[in-house]
Amino acid sequence: MTVQDVRAFNRFYTGVIGALDYGRHLYAPYTLTEARVLYELAHAPHLDAADLRGLLGLDAGYLSRILNRFEDAGLVFRGPSDSDPRRRRITLTARGRETAALLDERARETVAALLDGVAPADRSRLAEAMRTVQDVLGADKPSAQVVLREPRAGELGWIVQRNGALYAAEYGWNAEYEALVARIVADYAEDHDPHLERVWIAELAGRPVGCVMCVRGDAPGTARLRLLLVEPEARGHGIGDRLVRAVIDFARGAGYRDLVLWTNDVLTGARRLYQRHGFLLTAERPHRSFGHDLLGQDWRLTLRGPGA
Incomplete structure:
Protein backbone atom coordinates (compact mmCIF):
# COMPACT_ATOMS: atom_id res chain seq x y z
CA MET A 1 0.00 0.00 0.00
CA THR A 2 1.22 3.51 -0.85
CA VAL A 3 0.39 7.06 0.18
CA GLN A 4 -1.45 7.43 -3.13
CA ASP A 5 -3.64 4.41 -2.28
CA VAL A 6 -4.73 5.96 1.02
CA ARG A 7 -5.37 9.36 -0.53
CA ALA A 8 -7.40 7.79 -3.33
CA PHE A 9 -9.55 5.97 -0.77
CA ASN A 10 -10.02 9.20 1.21
CA ARG A 11 -11.18 11.05 -1.90
CA PHE A 12 -13.54 8.22 -2.78
CA TYR A 13 -15.07 7.94 0.68
CA THR A 14 -15.51 11.66 1.25
CA GLY A 15 -17.10 11.82 -2.18
CA VAL A 16 -19.56 9.10 -1.25
CA ILE A 17 -20.55 10.88 1.94
CA GLY A 18 -20.80 14.24 0.18
CA ALA A 19 -22.89 12.80 -2.64
CA LEU A 20 -25.64 11.98 -0.17
CA ASP A 21 -26.03 15.57 1.01
CA TYR A 22 -28.12 16.59 -2.00
CA GLY A 23 -27.13 20.24 -1.96
CA ARG A 24 -27.55 20.96 1.77
CA HIS A 25 -24.78 20.97 4.33
CA LEU A 26 -25.23 18.04 6.67
CA TYR A 27 -24.10 19.93 9.77
CA ALA A 28 -25.43 23.43 8.93
CA PRO A 29 -25.04 25.91 10.46
CA TYR A 30 -22.07 24.21 12.16
CA THR A 31 -18.77 22.90 10.86
CA LEU A 32 -17.91 19.21 10.98
CA THR A 33 -15.63 19.83 13.98
CA GLU A 34 -18.32 21.75 15.86
CA ALA A 35 -20.81 18.97 15.18
CA ARG A 36 -18.33 16.42 16.52
CA VAL A 37 -17.85 18.44 19.72
CA LEU A 38 -21.62 18.52 20.22
CA TYR A 39 -21.78 14.76 19.63
CA GLU A 40 -19.15 14.03 22.26
CA LEU A 41 -20.80 16.32 24.80
CA ALA A 42 -24.15 14.61 24.19
CA HIS A 43 -22.71 11.12 24.69
CA ALA A 44 -20.30 11.83 27.55
CA PRO A 45 -21.86 14.47 29.82
CA HIS A 46 -18.93 14.86 32.26
CA LEU A 47 -16.26 16.29 29.96
CA ASP A 48 -14.12 19.37 30.36
CA ALA A 49 -12.02 21.20 27.76
CA ALA A 50 -8.94 19.09 28.44
CA ASP A 51 -10.97 15.90 27.92
CA LEU A 52 -12.28 17.19 24.60
CA ARG A 53 -8.82 18.23 23.42
CA GLY A 54 -7.44 14.77 24.15
CA LEU A 55 -10.44 12.97 22.69
CA LEU A 56 -10.55 14.90 19.42
CA GLY A 57 -6.92 16.01 19.08
CA LEU A 58 -7.87 19.68 18.81
CA ASP A 59 -5.74 22.76 19.33
CA ALA A 60 -6.56 24.40 22.67
CA GLY A 61 -7.20 27.83 21.15
CA TYR A 62 -9.42 26.44 18.39
CA LEU A 63 -11.50 24.44 20.88
CA SER A 64 -11.79 27.46 23.19
CA ARG A 65 -13.24 29.54 20.33
CA ILE A 66 -15.76 26.79 19.54
CA LEU A 67 -16.88 26.56 23.15
CA ASN A 68 -17.16 30.34 23.43
CA ARG A 69 -19.45 30.39 20.38
CA PHE A 70 -21.52 27.56 21.83
CA GLU A 71 -21.83 29.38 25.15
CA ASP A 72 -22.88 32.62 23.42
CA ALA A 73 -25.51 30.66 21.47
CA GLY A 74 -26.89 29.06 24.61
CA LEU A 75 -25.79 25.54 23.66
CA VAL A 76 -23.46 24.86 26.61
CA PHE A 77 -22.72 26.10 30.07
CA ARG A 78 -19.56 25.69 32.11
CA GLY A 79 -19.60 24.71 35.76
CA PRO A 80 -17.11 23.48 38.36
CA SER A 81 -15.62 20.05 37.82
CA ASP A 82 -16.49 17.42 40.43
CA SER A 83 -12.98 15.95 40.35
CA ASP A 84 -10.73 19.00 39.86
CA PRO A 85 -11.71 22.54 40.96
CA ARG A 86 -9.16 23.96 38.51
CA ARG A 87 -11.21 22.63 35.59
CA ARG A 88 -14.60 23.64 34.24
CA ARG A 89 -17.08 20.95 33.28
CA ILE A 90 -18.85 21.56 29.97
CA THR A 91 -22.52 20.53 29.82
CA LEU A 92 -25.10 20.86 27.09
CA THR A 93 -28.13 23.03 27.80
CA ALA A 94 -31.60 21.91 26.77
CA ARG A 95 -31.12 23.80 23.52
CA GLY A 96 -27.71 22.16 23.07
CA ARG A 97 -29.22 18.70 23.53
CA GLU A 98 -31.92 19.48 20.97
CA THR A 99 -29.28 20.69 18.50
CA ALA A 100 -27.09 17.63 19.03
CA ALA A 101 -30.12 15.36 18.57
CA LEU A 102 -31.03 17.11 15.30
CA LEU A 103 -27.51 16.71 13.90
CA ASP A 104 -27.44 13.07 15.01
CA GLU A 105 -30.76 12.43 13.24
CA ARG A 106 -29.40 13.97 10.02
CA ALA A 107 -26.32 11.77 10.24
CA ARG A 108 -28.44 8.66 10.77
CA GLU A 109 -30.58 9.52 7.76
CA THR A 110 -27.43 10.03 5.67
CA VAL A 111 -26.00 6.65 6.63
CA ALA A 112 -29.38 4.97 6.07
CA ALA A 113 -29.46 6.44 2.57
CA LEU A 114 -25.96 5.12 1.97
CA LEU A 115 -26.91 1.61 3.13
CA ASP A 116 -30.05 1.63 0.98
CA GLY A 117 -27.73 1.43 -2.01
CA VAL A 118 -25.81 -1.57 -0.65
CA ALA A 119 -27.09 -5.05 -1.44
CA PRO A 120 -28.03 -7.00 1.72
CA ALA A 121 -25.50 -9.71 0.85
CA ASP A 122 -22.71 -7.10 0.77
CA ARG A 123 -23.48 -5.39 4.08
CA SER A 124 -21.65 -7.84 6.34
CA ARG A 125 -18.62 -7.66 4.00
CA LEU A 126 -18.71 -3.86 4.16
CA ALA A 127 -18.99 -3.89 7.96
CA GLU A 128 -16.06 -6.27 8.24
CA ALA A 129 -13.94 -4.07 5.96
CA MET A 130 -14.76 -1.01 8.08
CA ARG A 131 -13.83 -2.87 11.27
CA THR A 132 -10.56 -3.90 9.65
CA VAL A 133 -9.67 -0.27 8.88
CA GLN A 134 -10.47 0.71 12.47
CA ASP A 135 -8.47 -2.15 13.95
CA VAL A 136 -5.40 -1.59 11.76
CA LEU A 137 -5.28 2.21 12.11
CA GLY A 138 -6.79 2.57 15.59
CA ALA A 139 -4.33 3.80 18.17
CA ASP A 140 -5.97 1.89 21.03
CA LYS A 141 -5.63 -1.62 19.64
Whole structure:
Protein backbone atom coordinates (compact mmCIF):
# COMPACT_ATOMS: atom_id res chain seq x y z
CA MET A 1 0.00 0.00 0.00
CA THR A 2 1.22 3.51 -0.85
CA VAL A 3 0.39 7.06 0.18
CA GLN A 4 -1.45 7.43 -3.13
CA ASP A 5 -3.64 4.41 -2.28
CA VAL A 6 -4.73 5.96 1.02
CA ARG A 7 -5.37 9.36 -0.53
CA ALA A 8 -7.40 7.79 -3.33
CA PHE A 9 -9.55 5.97 -0.77
CA ASN A 10 -10.02 9.20 1.21
CA ARG A 11 -11.18 11.05 -1.90
CA PHE A 12 -13.54 8.22 -2.78
CA TYR A 13 -15.07 7.94 0.68
CA THR A 14 -15.51 11.66 1.25
CA GLY A 15 -17.10 11.82 -2.18
CA VAL A 16 -19.56 9.10 -1.25
CA ILE A 17 -20.55 10.88 1.94
CA GLY A 18 -20.80 14.24 0.18
CA ALA A 19 -22.89 12.80 -2.64
CA LEU A 20 -25.64 11.98 -0.17
CA ASP A 21 -26.03 15.57 1.01
CA TYR A 22 -28.12 16.59 -2.00
CA GLY A 23 -27.13 20.24 -1.96
CA ARG A 24 -27.55 20.96 1.77
CA HIS A 25 -24.78 20.97 4.33
CA LEU A 26 -25.23 18.04 6.67
CA TYR A 27 -24.10 19.93 9.77
CA ALA A 28 -25.43 23.43 8.93
CA PRO A 29 -25.04 25.91 10.46
CA TYR A 30 -22.07 24.21 12.16
CA THR A 31 -18.77 22.90 10.86
CA LEU A 32 -17.91 19.21 10.98
CA THR A 33 -15.63 19.83 13.98
CA GLU A 34 -18.32 21.75 15.86
CA ALA A 35 -20.81 18.97 15.18
CA ARG A 36 -18.33 16.42 16.52
CA VAL A 37 -17.85 18.44 19.72
CA LEU A 38 -21.62 18.52 20.22
CA TYR A 39 -21.78 14.76 19.63
CA GLU A 40 -19.15 14.03 22.26
CA LEU A 41 -20.80 16.32 24.80
CA ALA A 42 -24.15 14.61 24.19
CA HIS A 43 -22.71 11.12 24.69
CA ALA A 44 -20.30 11.83 27.55
CA PRO A 45 -21.86 14.47 29.82
CA HIS A 46 -18.93 14.86 32.26
CA LEU A 47 -16.26 16.29 29.96
CA ASP A 48 -14.12 19.37 30.36
CA ALA A 49 -12.02 21.20 27.76
CA ALA A 50 -8.94 19.09 28.44
CA ASP A 51 -10.97 15.90 27.92
CA LEU A 52 -12.28 17.19 24.60
CA ARG A 53 -8.82 18.23 23.42
CA GLY A 54 -7.44 14.77 24.15
CA LEU A 55 -10.44 12.97 22.69
CA LEU A 56 -10.55 14.90 19.42
CA GLY A 57 -6.92 16.01 19.08
CA LEU A 58 -7.87 19.68 18.81
CA ASP A 59 -5.74 22.76 19.33
CA ALA A 60 -6.56 24.40 22.67
CA GLY A 61 -7.20 27.83 21.15
CA TYR A 62 -9.42 26.44 18.39
CA LEU A 63 -11.50 24.44 20.88
CA SER A 64 -11.79 27.46 23.19
CA ARG A 65 -13.24 29.54 20.33
CA ILE A 66 -15.76 26.79 19.54
CA LEU A 67 -16.88 26.56 23.15
CA ASN A 68 -17.16 30.34 23.43
CA ARG A 69 -19.45 30.39 20.38
CA PHE A 70 -21.52 27.56 21.83
CA GLU A 71 -21.83 29.38 25.15
CA ASP A 72 -22.88 32.62 23.42
CA ALA A 73 -25.51 30.66 21.47
CA GLY A 74 -26.89 29.06 24.61
CA LEU A 75 -25.79 25.54 23.66
CA VAL A 76 -23.46 24.86 26.61
CA PHE A 77 -22.72 26.10 30.07
CA ARG A 78 -19.56 25.69 32.11
CA GLY A 79 -19.60 24.71 35.76
CA PRO A 80 -17.11 23.48 38.36
CA SER A 81 -15.62 20.05 37.82
CA ASP A 82 -16.49 17.42 40.43
CA SER A 83 -12.98 15.95 40.35
CA ASP A 84 -10.73 19.00 39.86
CA PRO A 85 -11.71 22.54 40.96
CA ARG A 86 -9.16 23.96 38.51
CA ARG A 87 -11.21 22.63 35.59
CA ARG A 88 -14.60 23.64 34.24
CA ARG A 89 -17.08 20.95 33.28
CA ILE A 90 -18.85 21.56 29.97
CA THR A 91 -22.52 20.53 29.82
CA LEU A 92 -25.10 20.86 27.09
CA THR A 93 -28.13 23.03 27.80
CA ALA A 94 -31.60 21.91 26.77
CA ARG A 95 -31.12 23.80 23.52
CA GLY A 96 -27.71 22.16 23.07
CA ARG A 97 -29.22 18.70 23.53
CA GLU A 98 -31.92 19.48 20.97
CA THR A 99 -29.28 20.69 18.50
CA ALA A 100 -27.09 17.63 19.03
CA ALA A 101 -30.12 15.36 18.57
CA LEU A 102 -31.03 17.11 15.30
CA LEU A 103 -27.51 16.71 13.90
CA ASP A 104 -27.44 13.07 15.01
CA GLU A 105 -30.76 12.43 13.24
CA ARG A 106 -29.40 13.97 10.02
CA ALA A 107 -26.32 11.77 10.24
CA ARG A 108 -28.44 8.66 10.77
CA GLU A 109 -30.58 9.52 7.76
CA THR A 110 -27.43 10.03 5.67
CA VAL A 111 -26.00 6.65 6.63
CA ALA A 112 -29.38 4.97 6.07
CA ALA A 113 -29.46 6.44 2.57
CA LEU A 114 -25.96 5.12 1.97
CA LEU A 115 -26.91 1.61 3.13
CA ASP A 116 -30.05 1.63 0.98
CA GLY A 117 -27.73 1.43 -2.01
CA VAL A 118 -25.81 -1.57 -0.65
CA ALA A 119 -27.09 -5.05 -1.44
CA PRO A 120 -28.03 -7.00 1.72
CA ALA A 121 -25.50 -9.71 0.85
CA ASP A 122 -22.71 -7.10 0.77
CA ARG A 123 -23.48 -5.39 4.08
CA SER A 124 -21.65 -7.84 6.34
CA ARG A 125 -18.62 -7.66 4.00
CA LEU A 126 -18.71 -3.86 4.16
CA ALA A 127 -18.99 -3.89 7.96
CA GLU A 128 -16.06 -6.27 8.24
CA ALA A 129 -13.94 -4.07 5.96
CA MET A 130 -14.76 -1.01 8.08
CA ARG A 131 -13.83 -2.87 11.27
CA THR A 132 -10.56 -3.90 9.65
CA VAL A 133 -9.67 -0.27 8.88
CA GLN A 134 -10.47 0.71 12.47
CA ASP A 135 -8.47 -2.15 13.95
CA VAL A 136 -5.40 -1.59 11.76
CA LEU A 137 -5.28 2.21 12.11
CA GLY A 138 -6.79 2.57 15.59
CA ALA A 139 -4.33 3.80 18.17
CA ASP A 140 -5.97 1.89 21.03
CA LYS A 141 -5.63 -1.62 19.64
CA PRO A 142 -2.82 -2.78 21.98
CA SER A 143 -4.79 -1.67 25.06
CA ALA A 144 -8.14 -3.13 24.02
CA GLN A 145 -9.56 -5.26 26.81
CA VAL A 146 -10.95 -8.71 26.12
CA VAL A 147 -13.76 -9.90 28.38
CA LEU A 148 -15.07 -13.48 28.56
CA ARG A 149 -18.69 -13.63 29.65
CA GLU A 150 -21.92 -15.58 29.35
CA PRO A 151 -24.06 -14.96 26.25
CA ARG A 152 -26.70 -12.27 26.37
CA ALA A 153 -30.15 -12.51 24.83
CA GLY A 154 -29.80 -13.07 21.08
CA GLU A 155 -26.13 -14.05 21.17
CA LEU A 156 -26.75 -17.77 20.78
CA GLY A 157 -28.18 -16.76 17.42
CA TRP A 158 -25.04 -14.69 16.82
CA ILE A 159 -22.96 -17.85 17.30
CA VAL A 160 -24.94 -19.59 14.54
CA GLN A 161 -24.80 -16.60 12.18
CA ARG A 162 -21.09 -15.92 12.60
CA ASN A 163 -20.09 -19.57 12.27
CA GLY A 164 -22.11 -19.86 9.08
CA ALA A 165 -20.77 -16.61 7.59
CA LEU A 166 -17.15 -17.01 8.66
CA TYR A 167 -16.67 -20.60 7.53
CA ALA A 168 -18.38 -19.83 4.23
CA ALA A 169 -16.03 -16.88 3.66
CA GLU A 170 -12.80 -18.58 4.77
CA TYR A 171 -13.35 -22.20 3.67
CA GLY A 172 -16.30 -22.15 1.28
CA TRP A 173 -18.44 -24.36 3.50
CA ASN A 174 -22.11 -24.45 2.57
CA ALA A 175 -25.30 -24.17 4.64
CA GLU A 176 -24.89 -27.75 5.84
CA TYR A 177 -22.35 -26.49 8.36
CA GLU A 178 -24.62 -23.68 9.53
CA ALA A 179 -27.39 -26.23 10.04
CA LEU A 180 -25.05 -28.34 12.19
CA VAL A 181 -24.15 -25.31 14.32
CA ALA A 182 -27.84 -24.41 14.67
CA ARG A 183 -28.64 -27.90 15.98
CA ILE A 184 -25.77 -27.78 18.50
CA VAL A 185 -26.84 -24.38 19.78
CA ALA A 186 -30.53 -25.32 19.86
CA ASP A 187 -29.79 -28.46 21.87
CA TYR A 188 -27.86 -26.39 24.38
CA ALA A 189 -30.55 -23.70 24.60
CA GLU A 190 -33.35 -26.22 25.14
CA ASP A 191 -31.66 -28.42 27.73
CA HIS A 192 -28.35 -27.88 29.49
CA ASP A 193 -27.00 -28.33 33.00
CA PRO A 194 -25.26 -25.06 34.01
CA HIS A 195 -23.05 -26.99 36.42
CA LEU A 196 -21.73 -29.21 33.63
CA GLU A 197 -22.14 -27.13 30.46
CA ARG A 198 -21.37 -23.56 29.54
CA VAL A 199 -21.01 -21.05 26.68
CA TRP A 200 -18.52 -18.18 26.60
CA ILE A 201 -18.66 -15.02 24.51
CA ALA A 202 -15.42 -13.10 24.00
CA GLU A 203 -16.07 -9.36 23.94
CA LEU A 204 -13.58 -6.82 22.59
CA ALA A 205 -14.24 -3.09 22.63
CA GLY A 206 -17.86 -3.71 23.59
CA ARG A 207 -18.87 -6.23 20.94
CA PRO A 208 -18.74 -10.03 20.59
CA VAL A 209 -15.73 -11.30 18.65
CA GLY A 210 -15.48 -14.94 19.67
CA CYS A 211 -17.18 -17.89 21.31
CA VAL A 212 -16.78 -21.45 22.52
CA MET A 213 -18.94 -24.11 24.20
CA CYS A 214 -18.33 -26.86 26.75
CA VAL A 215 -21.01 -29.56 26.70
CA ARG A 216 -21.37 -33.10 27.97
CA GLY A 217 -19.76 -35.74 25.79
CA ASP A 218 -21.17 -39.12 24.80
CA ALA A 219 -19.04 -41.10 27.26
CA PRO A 220 -19.37 -40.76 31.05
CA GLY A 221 -16.86 -38.34 32.55
CA THR A 222 -16.17 -36.73 29.17
CA ALA A 223 -16.78 -33.11 28.18
CA ARG A 224 -16.73 -31.81 24.60
CA LEU A 225 -15.31 -28.50 23.36
CA ARG A 226 -17.43 -27.13 20.51
CA LEU A 227 -17.79 -24.16 18.18
CA LEU A 228 -14.57 -22.30 18.91
CA LEU A 229 -14.56 -19.11 16.83
CA VAL A 230 -12.57 -15.88 16.78
CA GLU A 231 -13.42 -13.10 14.34
CA PRO A 232 -10.58 -12.36 11.87
CA GLU A 233 -10.16 -8.74 12.97
CA ALA A 234 -9.87 -9.81 16.63
CA ARG A 235 -7.09 -12.35 16.11
CA GLY A 236 -3.78 -11.49 17.69
CA HIS A 237 -5.24 -10.64 21.11
CA GLY A 238 -4.86 -14.19 22.48
CA ILE A 239 -8.63 -14.66 22.47
CA GLY A 240 -8.49 -18.23 21.16
CA ASP A 241 -6.07 -19.20 23.93
CA ARG A 242 -8.29 -17.65 26.58
CA LEU A 243 -11.42 -19.38 25.28
CA VAL A 244 -9.75 -22.80 25.20
CA ARG A 245 -8.27 -22.25 28.66
CA ALA A 246 -11.71 -21.27 29.97
CA VAL A 247 -13.17 -24.55 28.72
CA ILE A 248 -10.30 -26.60 30.20
CA ASP A 249 -10.58 -24.90 33.60
CA PHE A 250 -14.36 -25.27 33.67
CA ALA A 251 -14.28 -28.93 32.63
CA ARG A 252 -11.65 -29.74 35.23
CA GLY A 253 -13.59 -27.89 37.94
CA ALA A 254 -16.81 -29.69 36.97
CA GLY A 255 -15.09 -33.04 37.57
CA TYR A 256 -14.73 -34.27 34.00
CA ARG A 257 -11.97 -36.79 33.39
CA ASP A 258 -11.42 -36.03 29.68
CA LEU A 259 -12.05 -33.19 27.28
CA VAL A 260 -12.53 -34.09 23.61
CA LEU A 261 -13.20 -32.21 20.39
CA TRP A 262 -13.75 -32.85 16.71
CA THR A 263 -12.26 -30.64 14.00
CA ASN A 264 -10.93 -30.83 10.45
CA ASP A 265 -7.35 -30.76 9.22
CA VAL A 266 -7.91 -27.60 7.17
CA LEU A 267 -8.35 -25.62 10.38
CA THR A 268 -4.61 -25.33 10.93
CA GLY A 269 -4.73 -22.38 13.33
CA ALA A 270 -7.22 -24.12 15.61
CA ARG A 271 -5.22 -27.35 15.55
CA ARG A 272 -2.06 -25.54 16.63
CA LEU A 273 -4.03 -23.92 19.43
CA TYR A 274 -5.30 -27.30 20.68
CA GLN A 275 -1.78 -28.73 20.58
CA ARG A 276 -0.44 -25.83 22.68
CA HIS A 277 -2.97 -26.70 25.37
CA GLY A 278 -1.98 -30.37 25.45
CA PHE A 279 -4.63 -32.00 23.25
CA LEU A 280 -3.51 -35.13 21.44
CA LEU A 281 -4.74 -36.34 18.06
CA THR A 282 -6.45 -39.71 18.55
CA ALA A 283 -8.13 -40.47 15.21
CA GLU A 284 -8.59 -39.24 11.64
CA ARG A 285 -11.35 -40.08 9.17
CA PRO A 286 -12.04 -38.71 5.66
CA HIS A 287 -15.59 -37.52 5.08
CA ARG A 288 -17.68 -35.51 2.65
CA SER A 289 -19.35 -32.62 4.48
CA PHE A 290 -20.23 -28.94 4.04
CA GLY A 291 -19.70 -29.26 0.28
CA HIS A 292 -16.07 -30.46 0.51
CA ASP A 293 -13.92 -33.54 0.96
CA LEU A 294 -12.40 -33.17 4.43
CA LEU A 295 -10.26 -35.04 6.91
CA GLY A 296 -12.00 -35.09 10.28
CA GLN A 297 -9.90 -35.33 13.43
CA ASP A 298 -10.62 -36.36 17.03
CA TRP A 299 -8.52 -34.72 19.75
CA ARG A 300 -8.41 -35.53 23.47
CA LEU A 301 -7.03 -33.90 26.62
CA THR A 302 -6.82 -35.93 29.84
CA LEU A 303 -7.87 -33.77 32.78
CA ARG A 304 -7.23 -36.27 35.58
CA GLY A 305 -6.07 -39.85 35.95
CA PRO A 306 -8.46 -42.83 36.14
CA GLY A 307 -8.09 -43.09 39.90
CA ALA A 308 -8.24 -39.39 40.67
